[in-house]
Amino acid sequence: MSEPTITTPQLEIARATATEQSLKDLFIDGYRWMLLARTLEDKIASLYHAGKIVGGVYLGRGQEAFSTALGMSLQHGRDIFAPLIRDQSGRLAFGEPLLDATRTYLGSVRGPMRGRDGNIHRGRPAEGIPAMISHLGAMISVVTGMLLGRRFRGIEGQVGAATIGDGGTSTGAFHEGMNTAAIEKLPLVIAAANNQYAYSTPNTSQFACADLADRAIGYGVEPHRVDGVDLYECLRVFSLAVERAREGHGPQLVVGKLLRLSGHGEHDDGSYVSKNLKDSLLGRDCIEVAQQRMINEEWATAVDLKAWEEEAREKVREAVSCAQQEPKPDPFSERWVNLASAWLIEGSSSHA
Amino acid sequence: MSITYLEAIREAQALALRSNPAVFLYGQDIADFGGAFKATKNLAAEFPGRVKDAPISEDAMLGVAIGAAIEGMRPIVEIQFADFSSLAFNQIVNQAATHFWRTNVPCPITVRLPSGGTAGSGPFHSQSMEAIYAHYPGLIVLTPATVGDAYSMLLDSIDLDDPVIFCEHKLLYYHLKEPALPDPKNCLPVGKARITRSGKHATIVTYSAMLHESLSAADELLKDGYEIEIVDLRSIKPIDTDTILGSVARTGRLLCVGEAFPWGGVTAEVVARVAAEGFHLLDAPPQRLNAKDTPIPYHPNLWAAHRPTARAIAEVLRGMLRF
The missing domain is CATH 3.40.50.970 (Thiamin diphosphate (ThDP)-binding fold, Pyr/PP domains)
Incomplete structure (x- = not known):
């Protein structure tokens, strides 16, 4: 099944007027977000293996191009970005502070979750970054509701994006959320990274359709397919999908094909990943693909690449060192208050 | 009107x-x-x-x-x-x-x-x-x-x-x-229970539709001269433990009635709290009455026996009052 041909006058104009310079700048920005995320996650993995991080560590290695392009296609302070576990680069590209990551992983009370939740479960819902729960698919209807809430308040033209993986598309919540968003024709972009494995379960045990993007048709949702390893293609497709949503064409499903270049989490060596897939085009490292493109197009030199790597390392060093020196949560000063209506907490002084 | x-x-x-x-x-x-x-x-x-x-x-x-x-x-x-x-x-x-x-x-x-x-x-x-x-x-x-x-x-x-x-x-x-x-503006706030009926021989703590079954049971017991106090929880969470304990302090007997399934639940919570915080107030073992531990039956004959009714509540109360 092929998707409908989508042309929008605005996009054609944008393409026609886009100079080589602006395209190059966009790509380089994207590459540097990918690089920063990879550098950060390499450091997070080291800290985990050194016992400095408690709990799970889930990395986006191999998914940086796909995630970054989504983050860059959205506008922080206006749009909504609901990341899942492999969206470190999308978070950075969207505008989440680097310190939010290190503070949450390292349990600083100054992080947005204050030690109450960890790792990738962080968010700033009041600033358009909902804090994911572990139950896959659950964030799609939440973003749908955020968009509906904005519509009720008379705010239009703002887009909400939720990410998911191939495994997450098998949940009832994914189906219910996408269907509901389509009924309401809300500006929702669902970014499905098909990284070939849900933990250890391959696509063949996850779904029987030829391509996950085919599912969009059945929901009245516009499908998009992209090579998830190619930053250039991801930027092109996500900017189109976000634009379509913003212009009132309803939900968009973007499916990126790629390969997870790590285990499910750092506790997992991913030994079940097929060698054929690793050696295939899907198994390319999106960072290397982007570097190659910049060299080929003469957008950057080997010296630039080195300088950006050093810059990323320095930023990560600072963010880790800052979070490491900050206080950890203290169970004796923690208020253990789970209600906004604090007077209703049993045992509180004002509750008889 | x-x-x-x-x-x-x-x-x-x-x-x-x-x-x-x-x-x-x-x-x-x-x-x-x-x-x-x-x-x-x-x-x-x-x-x-x-x-x-x-x-x-x-x-x-x-x-x-x-x-x-x-x-x-x-x-x-x-x-x-x-x-x-x-x-x-x-x-x-x-x-x-x-x-x-x-x-x-x-x-x-x-x-x-x-x-x-x-x-x-x-x-x-x-x-x-x-x-x-x-x-x-x-x-x-x-x-x-x-x-x-x-x-x-x-x-x-x-x-x-x-x-x-x-x-x-x-x-x-x-x-x-x-x-x-x-x-x-004149209503009780969230988190406060109501003493729907004052009494001195036993306390029923209940909520929702079971309040009305409990009131009928109390009417029945009054014929025998027993005055049953009834606490309507209104709010399950937060739960108004103070009002419950205050009532048990007056009557010395507790029956908690709920329509939900018996395992765990609101009635168990109330009995646990009274046992832990008001053991000295009790003149008889605290009791609870719930629906039966089966799915809820379709036929009215079975359903009427599955849920606590005024008659069942009165029967438990009589047993407690023999202590």
Whole structure:
């Protein structure tokens, strides 16, 4: 099944007027977000293996191009970005502070979750970054509701994006959320990274359709397919999908094909990943693909690449060192208050 | 003029829609059709666009409400029957209930659960879910037993910045009437129990439709000269332990009656609290009475024996009073 041909006058104009310079700048920005995320996650993995991080560590290695392009296609302070576990680069590209990551992983009370939740479960819902729960698919209807809430308040033209993986598309919540968003024709972009494995379960045990993007048709949702390893293609497709949503064409499903270049989490060596897939085009490292493109197009030199790597390392060093020196949560000063209506907490002084 | 429990729920929603632009209603068949029980009758016409039909997607309905609440709205979700809230369980207990604790951003949603048994409704349209939701930190669980409470507590639910599970009893919808609606300013706040009937020989702690079975049982016992005090919890969580202990201090005997299944639950919680904090007040072992530990039967003959009735309550009371 092929998707409908989508042309929008605005996009054609944008393409026609886009100079080589602006395209190059966009790509380089994207590459540097990918690089920063990879550098950060390499450091997070080291800290985990050194016992400095408690709990799970889930990395986006191999998914940086796909995630970054989504983050860059959205506008922080206006749009909504609901990341899942492999969206470190999308978070950075969207505008989440680097310190939010290190503070949450390292349990600083100054992080947005204050030690109450960890790792990738962080968010700033009041600033358009909902804090994911572990139950896959659950964030799609939440973003749908955020968009509906904005519509009720008379705010239009703002887009909400939720990410998911191939495994997450098998949940009832994914189906219910996408269907509901389509009924309401809300500006929702669902970014499905098909990284070939849900933990250890391959696509063949996850779904029987030829391509996950085919599912969009059945929901009245516009499908998009992209090579998830190619930053250039991801930027092109996500900017189109976000634009379509913003212009009132309803939900968009973007499916990126790629390969997870790590285990499910750092506790997992991913030994079940097929060698054929690793050696295939899907198994390319999106960072290397982007570097190659910049060299080929003469957008950057080997010296630039080195300088950006050093810059990323320095930023990560600072963010880790800052979070490491900050206080950890203290169970004796923690208020253990789970209600906004604090007077209703049993045992509180004002509750008889 | 008189007003029913169901009309009180509709009036509370109408008042909330009228006075707060952030309020909207979301549920299956609630717009032009007015809801399976007509709890939203005529509201879609009076408040265009603010009473929305939802697809049969309980998980997404709650997710949508949570998202809208994050954005400053005050959604009221009608789950057609409380039993179907099992399909929204994840969003309620993992998303809504944890949201404020995790993010410091409140999640003010009201989830209306038409609850409890009615004759012929069977296993999947009769359940009482309050104990399950009360188990989870971060939720407020209310169980109004009177017309006035249905009205004022629903208004309270919408005003609260936390997720509220509002368990309204279907058996009370049509036949329970009061002459007029109360002024919410004069009503008991959320978290306070009410002593519905004063007495001195034993205390019944109960809530929702079981309040009315308990009142009938107390009438029965009065013929034998026993005065039974009845505490209507109103609010399951938070629970008003002080009022319960105060009553047990006066009577020395406790029976807790609930319509939900017996394992764990509200009645077990009340007995545990009284045993732990008021053991010295008891003249007899504290008792609890619940539905039977089977699915809820369809046939009225079986159903009437499955749930606690005035007769069953009176029988347990007589046993306790022999101590």
